[in-house]
Amino acid sequence: MNLSELSRVIESVGRDRGIKREIIVSAIEQAILAAAQKKYGPHAILEAHYNDESGDVDLYLFKKVVDSDDDMLEESEEIKVQDALELDPQAQVGDELGVKVETPNFGRIDAQTAKQIIFQKVRDAERDIIFNEYVPLKGEIVSGIARRMERGNLVIDLGKTDALLPKNEIIPGENYKPGDRVQAILIDVVSTTKGPALYISRTSPKYLMKLFEQEVPEIRDGIIEIKQCSREPGSRAKMAVVSKDRDIDPVGACVGMKGVRVQQVIGELKGEKIDIIPWSDNPMVFARSALSPAEISSIRIDERTKAMEIMVDDNQLSLAIGKRGQNVRLAAQITGWKLDIISKTKLQKRLTDAITNLVHIEGMNETLARSLAQVGVLNIKQISDTPLEVLMKVPGFEDKEVATKLKEKAQALVDEGAPFVHGVQTASTIMSGESNVKSDADQKLKEMIQQSETAQAADTLAAATAKAAASAETDRSSLND
Numbered sequence: 001m002n003l004s005e006l007s008r009v010i011e012s013v014g015r016d017r018g019i020k021r022e023i024i025v026s027a028i029e030q031a032i033l034a035a036a037q038k039k040y041g042p043h044a045i046l047e048a049h050y051n052d053e054s055g056d057v058d059l060y061l062f063k064k065v066v067d068s069d070d071d072m073l074e075e076s077e078e079i080k081v082q083d084a085l086e087l088d089p090q091a092q093v094g095d096e097l098g099v100k101v102e103t104p105n106f107g108r109i110d111a112q113t114a115k116q117i118i119f120q121k122v123r124d125a126e127r128d129i130i131f132n133e134y135v136p137l138k139g140e141i142v143s144g145i146a147r148r149m150e151r152g153n154l155v156i157d158l159g160k161t162d163a164l165l166p167k168n169e170i171i172p173g174e175n176y177k178p179g180d181r182v183q184a185i186l187i188d189v190v191s192t193t194k195g196p197a198l199y200i201s202r203t204s205p206k207y208l209m210k211l212f213e214q215e216v217p218e219i220r221d222g223i224i225e226i227k228q229c230s231r232e233p234g235s236r237a238k239m240a241v242v243s244k245d246r247d248i249d250p251v252g253a254c255v256g257m258k259g260v261r262v263q264q265v266i267g268e269l270k271g272e273k274i275d276i277i278p279w280s281d282n283p284m285v286f287a288r289s290a291l292s293p294a295e296i297s298s299i300r301i302d303e304r305t306k307a308m309e310i311m312v313d314d315n316q317l318s319l320a321i322g323k324r325g326q327n328v329r330l331a332a333q334i335t336g337w338k339l340d341i342i343s344k345t346k347l348q349k350r351l352t353d354a355i356t357n358l359v360h361i362e363g364m365n366e367t368l369a370r371s372l373a374q375v376g377v378l379n380i381k382q383i384s385d386t387p388l389e390v391l392m393k394v395p396g397f398e399d400k401e402v403a404t405k406l407k408e409k410a411q412a413l414v415d416e417g418a419p420f421v422h423g424v425q426t427a428s429t430i431m432s433g434e435s436n437v438k439s440d441a442d443q444k445l446k447e448m449i450q451q452s453e454t455a456q457a458a459d460t461l462a463a464a465t466a467k468a469a470a471s472a473e474t475d476r477s478s479l480n481d
Helices: 003-017 021-040 081-087 108-137 205-215 250-255 257-268 283-290 314-321 323-335 344-358 366-374 380-385 400-416 427-431 437-480
Strands: 045-050 057-066 078-080 096-101 141-150 153-157 162-165 181-192 195-201 224-232 236-243 273-278 298-302 307-312 338-343
Touching: 021 045, 021 057, 021 108, 108 181, 108 195, 141 162, 141 205, 153 181, 162 181, 181 205, 205 224, 205 236, 205 257, 224 250, 224 323, 236 250, 236 283, 236 323, 250 257, 250 273, 257 273, 273 283, 283 298, 283 307, 283 323, 307 314, 307 344, 314 323, 314 338, 323 338, 338 344, 344 366, 344 380, 380 400
Parallel strands: 057 078, 162 195, 236 273, 307 338
Antiparallel strands: 045 057, 057 096, 141 153, 141 181, 153 162, 181 195, 224 236, 298 307
C-alpha cells in the first residue's frame, strides 16, 4: 500500500468514526516515522510533518554540520559544511540541520506496521470520545439492547459502546434474552486499559427517582423535590417528596390522575410496590409517614443514639413491621433513624419489669421508678451508666444531690454483683434463694398499697361520721324548735 492509498483509507476511517483530523494526521506521521526509522537506523533523528497543500508527508533527517573528509563522514548523522551551506547559507559547524529526505516506500511489513499504528491511534481516540461522552451522563437513564451474558452479568449494547449490567444490579426475577431492550441508570464510567467501562443498574434507588422525574413534569421543573428514597428491588420501595408550592400536593402529583404516573413506574420495575409519602423535617412526623399504613400510638425519641421507640396497638404491630420486617426496614432507611416497634402489651410488660427491677434500690418507689422507665432507664446498670445531667432531667431527680445519691446506690449494687442489676430477677433465681431483695420490694409495695387503702378507708369513715353528726345536730335543732 503506498502513501496516498494509506492516507485515503485513514481519511475515510476518520469520517466514518468521527475522529478529529489532527488525530488522523498524527497517526500518519507516526506510521511514516516508524518505517523511516527502520531505513535510516535507530540512531537517526527524524521528523515527519503532514503537508496540507500537497497532501503528502514531508520527512526530515537531522544531521550535524561537520568539517571532515568524505571517508570519515557518517552520512546518516552528519553533513559536510559545504553541503550544509547550500541548504542554509547561515549554517555553521556544530549546528543540526534538518534535511528533507525521500519518504520510504512501504513494503508489506512496513504497511502492516503503519496500519497497526494508525488503528491503535483511532482506537485510543474512540475510547477518549466515548469516555468524555458518557462521563457527563452518570446518574442519567440509558437504554440499549441485551447482547449476551458474561458470568451472570448482562452486556448491553448502547450503540457506540457496551455497558455492563452486573447480576446484583438486575431486579430479582428479571430474565433477559439477546435482543431485549433494557433500560437502566448509568452509575459509573471507569477508564481501563481496554477502554472505558460503563456500569449500569436497575436496582439503585436513583433509578426509581429518575423514572419519576421522567413521568412527573413538576419534578423536572423543580416544583416537587424527591428528598429520600429506599428500595428492596422488585418488592417494595418508599419515596419521600416535598412541594415548593403550597398549592401542589406532592404525593398526588407523583401518583397522577387515577394513578397513571405511578403505574408507569411500577410497570417498568416489574410490579414493585411504591409508597409515596410526604417529607418532613420533623423526625417524629416523618417517621409516622414512613411507617404508613400502620397507625402509630406514640413515639419516644433518643437524640443521642438517633433511635426511636414506636408504640402501636397490638393489632397494628404486624402492619408496622411488615412482611419479614420489610416496612420498618425501609422506613429506617428512608428516615435515617433506628426504629424499634413495640406493642402496647409488650411496652406495658417492659415497664412493669423495669419498675420491678428499679425498686430494688433503697428509697426507690414505684412512681420514681416509672419516671425512670419512661425515659428509657430500665435497670440498675443503666442508672449507673447514665450521665448525671441526663438523670437530672427525669421528674423526681432534678436536684443534683438526689440524682448523685441515686447513681451511687445503683453503682454500689453493680459493684456487689447483685443478680438483678441488668434486668428483672428470674423465678429460678428467687427459688434458689440467691436473693430475697425482690420479694422484700414486693412486700414493701404491698404495704404501701395497704397503707393507701387504710388511709382512704379512714378518710371515708371520718367523712361519714361528720355527716352523721351534722344530721344529728339538725334533728336536735328541729326538736328544740
